[in-house]
Amino acid sequence: MREERVMVTGDAMPSVRRFGRRQAIGVGAGGAFAAILVACGASSETAAPAKPAATTAPVTATTAPAATKAPAAEPTKATVAAASAPKGFANPNLIVSVDWLKQHASDAGLRIIDARPAADYEKGHLPGAVNLPVVETFDPAQAKNLPDTKEKLEALFGQKGIANASRVVIYDNGKETPAARLFWTLEYAGHTNVAVLDGGLKAWGGSTSTDAVSAPAATFVSKLDPSKLPTKGQCALAIGDPTKVVLDARSPAEFRGEDVRTKFGGHIPGAINIEWTENFGSATQLREPEALTALYEAKGVKKDKEVYALCQTGQRSSVSYLVLRLLGYPKVGNYAGSWVEWGNDEATPKTQGS
Known part of the structure; x- marks a missing residue:
């Protein structure tokens, strides 16, 4: 270690x-403190591109x-x-x-x-x-x-x-x-x-x-759920909180601070690293629920905690969010700001290593 x-x-x-x-x-x-913060963003993630012209x-x-x-x-x-x-x-x-x-x-x-x-x-x-x-x-x-x-x-x-x-x-x-x-x-x-x-x-x-x-046009009335979108401030308050878990979905190298894609590398202190690809089997389907449950519980990501998911830009962590919702975790959020926000802020605490 x-x-x-x-x-x-x-x-x-x-x-x-x-x-x-x-x-x-x-x-x-x-x-994806007890909330699990899931780190997001595929390895090829970039900042959101401008919307295409109509x-x-x-x-x-x-x-x-x-x-x-x-x-x-x-x-x-x-x-x-x-x-x-x-x-x-x-x-x-x-x-x-x-x-x-x-x-x-x-x-x-x-x-x-x-x-x-x-x-x-x-x-x-x-x-x-x-x-x-x-x-x-x-x-x-x-x-x-x-x-x-x-x-x-x-x-x-x-x-x-x-x-x-x-x-x-x-x-x-x-x-x-x-x-x-x-x-x-x-x-x-x-x-x-x-x-x-x-x-x-x-x-x-x-x-x-x-x-x-x-498709024929439809009417959709939104009711935004802020619990699904934790903020940087909430993630900061989760540090040291036994009721919450920060779940980082990035690669181990990003988590350790060896693969740096922002001003600062590393991870949020106390965060748990489970790379998003670990949710899949050898093909493109998700792993069996028993295997996924064992994966998360072994790392300390349990249902009695509130989960905050993050990655680089909130995309890889959305896979962690989906899996935890499937497994029945009652409190899961995806920190969309993710490491691109946290890692570029000089004031946020960061940890390097495993």
Whole structure:
């Protein structure tokens, strides 16, 4: 064990449009104290990019795509929890399996959301999926990938066909951060029926589409939950508090202060390091709940503590947030400011080493 040094410095059928071959190719080529603080941000994280300029709205198809089956009754949380979860999680309604989604993709009230960048979506996506790149939820006025304002999130989600009553299933490629980050953002905004596709697109194993899907506009009324978005001040107060845990989802090298991506390296004193990739098995699906429970409890991240998650920019830590919610942790938050805020502040305490 290396010695630690503490340094204190001063979402009715969607309409579709088929991408032209030339257009699709052109775009593709261009382009978590007792709280647990989870450190976030993928290893390739950068500050939130400016939101892309608006593009021409998709052309509504003149004929609706052939239905594969008659729409089923709108799914409820109870039915989803009973049938959708691929594993025995405490909160099974927060995750769906590929098999479940293939059977229920045409259900009334279900909105499938692709959280990947637009260029990836155009190359191929799940049939019927609406593209909502997670970067569109960031506040362009902030440099720390913080979520946008209440009003802008309401407008964005409504434009993507996400209503308060919608059953939302989000995916990315699998073993990535966009789906988990969008999941967290929707929960922060007050949506109560959101899930992530276990394994993502790489686990799909079925046909994909290059049709651009435009969902009918919906009304989403946000009720922001501040407990989902702990602040730098709350994280500072969590230091030494036995009722809270700071969970850092970054790599061990970042945690120790060897991989420095801000003015100062290291970690918040007392923080626990569980890298976000440890939540996945050998493929793109999450590990079994028993293994995940053992992983967190062995490190001292237990359900009787309040959890604050962080990483570099609140993205990798969103995976930790999702997993802890699945495991039934009652108090979990994602510190979106994360190390890019903490590590650039001369006044915050920092520790190097293991």
